[in-house]
Amino acid sequence: MEPVGVGVVVGGSYESILIRENKDRRIEIGDLLVAKENDRKILLKVSSLRFGEGEENHSLPINYAEIPTVATARPVIVMSPGGIVPAKIIPRLGSEVVYASRDDLEPLTGSDGKGIYLGKLRSGSKVIDLDLFLNGEDLFTQHVLVAATTGRGKSNLLKTMIWSALSRGGYGILVLDSHDEYYGRSGKGVKDHESWKQGNMYFSTNPPPGASSLVFNLSTIEPDHFFGIMSLTDAQKQAMIVYNREYGDKWLEKIVIGQDQELVDSRTARVLRRKFRLSLGIYARNGRIVSETNAFSQTAGSSTIKSIVSALESGKVVILDTSRIGDEAELLIGSIVATEVFSIYRDRKGDGTLDGKAPVSILIEEAPRVLSEEKIEEESNIFASIAREGRKFRVGLIAVTQIVSLIPKSILTNLNTKIILGNEMSLERKVLLESCSNDLSFEDTAVASLDRGEAIVSSILTKFGIPIYTPLFGSSGGS
Template sequence: MVDNRAGVVAGGSYESIYVQESPGSRIEIGDLLVVPEDGISILMKVASLRYGFPGEDTRLLLEHKDEPAVAICKPIATISGDGIAPAKIIPGLGREVFFSTVEDLKSLTTAGQKGIYLGNLRSGSKVLDMKIAMDGFDLFTHHVLIAATTGRGKSNLLKTMIWGAMSAGSYGILVLDSHDEYYGRKTMGLKDHGSWGNGNLYFSTKPPPGSSSLVFNLSTIEPDHFFGIMDLTDAQKQAMILYHREHGEKWLEKIVLGSDQEQVDNRTIRVIRRKLRLSLGIYGKGGRIICETNAFSQSAGSSTVSSIVSALESGKVVILDTSRIGDEAELLIGSIIATEAFSRYRDYKGEGILDQKPPISILIEEAPRVLSEERLQEENNVFASIAREGRKFRVGIIAVTQIVSLIPKTILTNLNTKIILGNEMALERRMLLDSCSNDLSSEDAAVASLDRGEAIVSSIFTKFGIPIYTPLFEEFAGGK
């Protein structure tokens, strides 16, 4: 144990316990430290580092070169024979403090083999030989938020999580993949999972052999699907609803191609038509409908929605390559599928057979596009409904964002597992840490200094914010 020694408890209070470094030890921000006492150990996390104790004159300290630093720590948990509990005590003054080891923390791995692997336990930047996994049912039905600025490893973590979900084989996951990075066309990806061929699906507007065309029949689109994703005036919404009532499945065609007896003010229809062309690339030519991206069609794609939702219902992963169809078309497709999945699962609940169905989770990047304050005002925003009450129906979302502050608090609190990766924006960190179920108030500096792949998992299912490191997907999946 001796070489594992970090320091000595030298004062402070519950919010900030001072640990004076032992000679030769080097404490890092984010380190997990443990103070063994009789029958119980107190686990602390290093929030900050300083010279000397508050009030001490550092000029005097300078006279002793290499004066040990003082780590400011926050007790996060107690570990005893009964397991891990949130810390409600502080360690004894003068006690020796150690860098925690896998041995200390072994009761952390609750989900075991069955769980969804998120990464390895991490103490500061040291990766420990302990896998952190969470129960997939809890994780997916209670919604997940993945927050970080770009390039910090969000997609890498998600690939790792979905790989785990595929291994379990009992979670339906819809990936709206605007960067076409999950399937792994040219690199390693989810297609390389041994069970990929067992009913998991990849749709693309440029499908490689063996995969399907991303094409939706216009008749599968309803006015509701647009609400909550596109800016529409009340008059425009009314017009769409009216056309739908009047023409049923042919309503969009009628709007795009025009009809002899327009029921609505022509100007409104013209604006809608222009919006459809700009956002979805749909327009009429010679009495036919053209879709620039081929993602929507008058004739093809009538069974796309049902085959996707059926795969999800069977616990499969469905990846939609939306990289060539634009933002709004992606959201529209997401909205169509989410509506269908949610509606089926509501029916199953009504019929009393929901518990035979696997959870369905919908991964959406730049989630404020559908979950911002403004979007939530829309009555028929399916993503908002899922965030609010999807849990009861086993439908969840995995919301990915760089800007948490755009998501209202009421929704943030519903996203019950938050995985926080590096973020250099102080205000964003504040907002995020405040919305966590575990007390992460002292983690600001730790989050600011998170490196690529490093994260903190805070959840109603964890006793404290668990620091993890997610390995590079290619190495993990390649078994290296």
């Protein structure tokens, strides 16, 4: 295919190269353009558009239709036979600029056949027939942030990534699925992957045939699991610790059932009972514990944590359908499993046996529930610890959010890959773009105008903010 000339470089500066649009062309925000010089190609990304007034001296009445559009673009990388480097030069004045072709962009896809598929490359709203892959180990252990306002395609993209992880094999992914949307209980989902039945697991309080019961034995829950997750006063925490010391793994049952002689101030015990009832749906009746959601039990579920962790360690996907158990119970369960994985992996690192294990990544929706400034300022929790130091132990987070601004900068900078989908809130865009590894300061308009399924992937694993489009899950083969 002949390269299509779209415009000519007419001025500007590094931050904003001005490109006059050719008459029969229509440059779009987000378009990838190329200025070629011998064997060197400068890749430019269009950040803004305006009318090109003031170039000629109009003595005659102005014919507005004759005034060309001028695009503002930013050089992002320079590609040459020697490799790809960040752009430190600008094209020559008068250079012709063409649409980036499939051949131009091919070197950016990382298609070594092993990576995790995120979507197709995109230039403006034009989808290019090239798949973007990122190295799974790096991607998952260096944390991922998926940010967008509602309905922009976050879950769709994640489903696509999980599908790809299943194809590659060897990636432990724990999905806290508060909408029960990944497995595909009614419709296509990750369960339809040809390798799903090879050890990947789905837990639900309402399990379909072949799935497992989402039930945790109360004796597997520790006071630590609550800390930084549920809001508790010092007296309440202290009370939990006292019970734990006295009754070991029966501590929670003992609090919930209530003793003739309370170990702690009876008011504190009463408040805790009420909290556990409201947030976890557990309470005592006739000396036995009732779990409203069936997610907790005195008798069943003693091996649940073990099976989840051992599936993750062997590189399997584990989906926990938390859609019927409530917000706080979901976070508690997430905390229980995350704590266990983290501690096992930390020990493995200690005794030098970590390499044989699969990297593990934990997907959590509405991540500010555990990562917000407010939350972790009060008291840190396992999710914040993973964000800060999980990488060393090959444990990562996939944090999904609509509101990035709630997450403190110190955490955001640790989430090394940012997948940015559409966002119409300018404050959110600002915080997001400022926290990226690549310079995305000029991309504000581009992010504001992203359509459903369109994203920008900014990462220490990419040379610049790579525009992609993730097709609707199930609409094509997937990778």
